[in-house]
Each structure stands twice: as structure tokens, then as C-alpha cells.
Amino acid sequence: MKIDFKDEAQIIKNNLIKIRRQIHQNPELGFCEFETAKLIKTELERIGIEYTSEIAKTGIFATVHGTSESNKSDKHFLIRADMDALPLQEDTTFEFKSQNDEIFHACGHDTHVTSVLGAAEIIHKYRAHFSGKISFVFQPAEEGSKIYDPTGQISGGALPMIIEAPEIFGSQKNPRFDGILALHIVSGPEPSSQVGHIGVSDGKFTGSADEFLITIKGEGGHASAPHNAVDPIFIASQVYNAIQGFITRKVDPIEPVVFTIGKIDGGFRQNIISETCFMTGTLRTLNSEIRDMLKTELPVLIKSISKSFGGDANIEIYTGYPVGSNDKIINDHIRKVTKSMYGENALFEVDPVLGAEDFYEFGFKNTVPISMFWLGGANQAKGWIGANHSNYFSIDEDAIPIGTSILAATAFSFMNSSFKNN
Incomplete structure (x- = not known):
């Protein structure tokens, strides 16, 4: 029996849109996604999927066990969604706009949760058609948060989940999964960002991101006598220019x-x-060696400039997300199912970006094949082209069943392939 994933996603489309709007109206910041997690658990229970919750405060891990007796396999595939919103005021006219002041799903994580829930429902419905396990992780705090930080660095929710539940997520020496997948909704004027379009890229896909906190120390004085003071604002301007040069x-x-x-x-x-x-x-960079070099040499530069003008500088560096690389093994399944369901013109080969993602932490430095694809969400004709992280970010909800169908179909394609991560 051939499963029509595209049709299955359309069948549940109205419910998915309802879920997305409920999450969108009630956005929550990192590690505070309690109502979002409650909604996810309610949906998983309705579908009949077992789960473990309260991992890294709000994280959820759910599993569908394949029941096929043919081609028995112990393969394990993971699909991820992030749950948190941004501290930003929504400036749209949608009737379902955010009800929480200065909190807004401006990066589309409401769509991610909804698409993954839709994929889980379809996968559960057709669990007799695969052997092994397909799991789903709903992760807090992808945007980063200092509310809960057991890692000692700038942390999203991925690492805390891995640290708290190694029996679920494994380690670099003992990975638990054979493949890992995620989507990211994108909006904007670019062709690849339009609804109905899917963007893939092999190799480096997202940049590393490290945070610098620089304190320039001078000596106070009267504005009429700068020669009797050490002006830290002037020094900061020199530091700013010097870093770029x-x-x-x-x-x-x-x-x-x-x-x-x-x-x-x-x-x-x-x-x-x-x-x-x-x-x-x-x-931000796509090169780990350059990243390490700049984290070593930029503090030396900043201190030397500050001292040359009679001041001093203190530099704190918070290590953030690593470079994210997509695996061709997963991408080829995405390509295959996208072309099959939506045609050749739906698929775009896209360039890497310097936006950062902690999704790749689940792959333990690509010990496990892992990939993320872009899900186009913009609709130029309707004027819905507000870019991610803007206060007018907007998407066409027709993207939701498309994302759902590709997640589910890719998981099935992978599970029914001969690949096994050893």
C-alpha cells in the first residue's frame, strides 16, 4: 500500500492550523513554554503516542513504534521541533496575533511544533508500514536563555535536554539515533522562501554564534577637558572600527x-x-578554525587599543552554537519525497546562512546523519513577506501541511531504506 502523505496532511490541515493559531496567540519564552508543552501533550494523548516530559523544564520526547513484521529493523529516526518565542512585539493585523505583550513567535516555532505534531499523527496512523522507531523531540529555548543554563555557556534547549536525559539522546560515543530531521519555516521576498518551496543544502548550513561582552574602562571627567580624562566612548568607537578592519x-x-x-x-x-x-x-562564521582564532586574537586587539588610549578592557566570551552541517544521506530523502509530492520546481538548492541553530547538538558533531530544510512560508501576492525575527513576520498557513507531509514522508523513506548508522 502506497501512503499519500500529501493527501493525509491535507485531511488534518484545519486542525493543524487551529493548533498553530493557539500556540501563536500564547507565545512563551525559552524554558517557560509550559502552556505550549501542555498543548503538545494533549495532542499526543489524543493521537495515542507515548511520551516523556519535563526534560530541561519543558522538553518532551515522544515515540511511535513501528509494528511491521516484514523487514524487521531496530532503526531509530528523530524529528525535532523547537517551541519558544522571541521577546518582540508583534506588529501584524491577524486576528490570532500574540496576546502576550512583547512576546511573539517571530521565528515560526509555532509552525514547527504544529508541523511535527501533524507528522507524528500520520506516522502513528501508518505505524504498521515500518519497523523500528520514529521519535519526536519538542525542544525549549532554541533562541537561547539564561533562565536555565547547566552548560556554563550560552545554551539553547538542546544541550540541557541531552545532559538531563543521556539514556534517551545518547552521546557522541553512543548515539541513539540513525538519522535526525528538522524543518525551519522562512519568510521573505526570496524565491526559495515562498510557500510551496523547499530549500536544501548539503554540508555547512548554519553558522556558529558566540557572544562578546566588552567593557571599556576609562577615567571620568568634564566634557570641556577630554585631555584630563580617558574617554571610553571614544575608545569604543576605535574598537568597533578596528574589529571590522x-x-x-x-x-x-x-x-x-x-x-x-x-x-x-x-x-x-x-x-x-x-x-x-x-x-x-x-x-558568526562557517569555519570552526577561524572561529577559534578570532576568539583568541580579538580580545588581544581590544585590550591593546584600549590601553593605547590610556584605558583598559574586560572581554567576556560566551560560547554559543556550533556550525551546523547537513548530511547528504538525509537530504537525498528530502529531495526524493519533495519532487515526488510537489514536483521539481518546488525544490531549491540554497546557500548556507550565518544564522545559528542548536538543533545540530542532537547529531553530536555529525556522528549521526542530521539535516534541516527550509520550508517556504511567504506569500508575495498577499503581502506576507515579513522576515524571520521582524515584528511583522508572517506566513501563509498553506505551508503547514506541506511541512507535515515532507517530515512524515522523509521519515518513512529513511526507515525503509537500507542505511543503518553503525
Whole structure:
């Protein structure tokens, strides 16, 4: 019997949209996704899927056991969704817009949860058609949070879940899964971001992201006499420019690297030279060796510039998410099912991005084949092209059953293939 995943997703589309809107109206920040987790558990119970909950506060792990007696297998496939929203005010006119002030699903994690729940329902319905296990992880805090941080670094929810439940997620030496999959909804004017389009890329796909907290220390004084003070705001301006210049001279221009200072905070009155100036920013790259080099050499540069003007600097670096790489083994299954269900024109080969993802932590440095694909969500004709992380982010909900069908079909394609991760 051939399963029509596209048709199965359409059958449950209205319920999926209802779920997505409920999550969208009630967004929650990282490690605080209690109502979202409650909704997920209610849906899993309705479907009849067993689960373990409260991993890293709000995380959930659920499993469907295949019951096929033919081609018996102990393969185990994992599909992931992240649950958290962003601290951002929604500026849209949708009737289901966020009801929580300054919290908004501006990166589409409501769609991720919904699509994975839809895939789980279809997979459970047809569990007699595969052998082995297909599991689902609903992860907190992909956007990062300092509410709960057992790792000692900037952490999303993936690492805390792995740390708390090694019996579920395994380790680099003892991985529990044979393949891992996730989707990410994207919106914007690009062709690959339009609803009905799927973006895939083999190899490096998302960048690393490390956070720098820089404190420039000077000596306060009167604005009329800067020669009798050490101006930390002036030093900060020199540091800002020097970092950009340093990267252009030290890094091969073929390599994508970006250091963005997102906040500068110094002074409190127009006629006073302050004693300190604070700078925060992120370092992003697709090259782990360059990442390590810059994390070593940039603090030296920042300190030397500060001292050359009579000041000093303190630099704190918080290690963030690693470079994320997609495995061709998983991607080829995505390509196959996308073309089969939606045609050649639906599939786009896309470039890597410097946005970061902790999804890849589940793959233990690609010990396990792991991949994420872009799910197009924009609709240019309707004006729904608000980009991810903007306060007017928006999607066409027709993307939800498409994501659901590709997740489910890819899982089945993988489970019924000969590949086994040894």
C-alpha cells in the first residue's frame, strides 16, 4: 500500500492550523513554554503516542513504534521541533496575533511544533508500514536563555535536554539515533522562501554564534577637558572600527565571517565623560578554525587599543552554537519525497546562512546523519513577506501541511531504506 502523505496532511490541515493559531496567540519564552508543552501533550494523548516530559523544564520526547513484521529493523529516526518565542512585539493585523505583550513567535516555532505534531499523527496512523522507531523531540529555548543554563555557556534547549536525559539522546560515543530531521519555516521576498518551496543544502548550513561582552574602562571627567580624562566612548568607537578592519585583514575574504556589535551603552549626561562603556555583539562564521582564532586574537586587539588610549578592557566570551552541517544521506530523502509530492520546481538548492541553530547538538558533531530544510512560508501576492525575527513576520498557513507531509514522508523513506548508522 502506497501512503499519500500529501493527501493525509491535507485531511488534518484545519486542525493543524487551529493548533498553530493557539500556540501563536500564547507565545512563551525559552524554558517557560509550559502552556505550549501542555498543548503538545494533549495532542499526543489524543493521537495515542507515548511520551516523556519535563526534560530541561519543558522538553518532551515522544515515540511511535513501528509494528511491521516484514523487514524487521531496530532503526531509530528523530524529528525535532523547537517551541519558544522571541521577546518582540508583534506588529501584524491577524486576528490570532500574540496576546502576550512583547512576546511573539517571530521565528515560526509555532509552525514547527504544529508541523511535527501533524507528522507524528500520520506516522502513528501508518505505524504498521515500518519497523523500528520514529521519535519526536519538542525542544525549549532554541533562541537561547539564561533562565536555565547547566552548560556554563550560552545554551539553547538542546544541550540541557541531552545532559538531563543521556539514556534517551545518547552521546557522541553512543548515539541513539540513525538519522535526525528538522524543518525551519522562512519568510521573505526570496524565491526559495515562498510557500510551496523547499530549500536544501548539503554540508555547512548554519553558522556558529558566540557572544562578546566588552567593557571599556576609562577615567571620568568634564566634557570641556577630554585631555584630563580617558574617554571610553571614544575608545569604543576605535574598537568597533578596528574589529571590522582586523577581520578583513586576517581572514580569507572567501570565508564568511561577521562580527556585529548590536549594542553600545555609555554615558549618562551630555557634559560628562563617563568612566565605562559597554559593547555587546556576536561573532558568526562557517569555519570552526577561524572561529577559534578570532576568539583568541580579538580580545588581544581590544585590550591593546584600549590601553593605547590610556584605558583598559574586560572581554567576556560566551560560547554559543556550533556550525551546523547537513548530511547528504538525509537530504537525498528530502529531495526524493519533495519532487515526488510537489514536483521539481518546488525544490531549491540554497546557500548556507550565518544564522545559528542548536538543533545540530542532537547529531553530536555529525556522528549521526542530521539535516534541516527550509520550508517556504511567504506569500508575495498577499503581502506576507515579513522576515524571520521582524515584528511583522508572517506566513501563509498553506505551508503547514506541506511541512507535515515532507517530515512524515522523509521519515518513512529513511526507515525503509537500507542505511543503518553503525
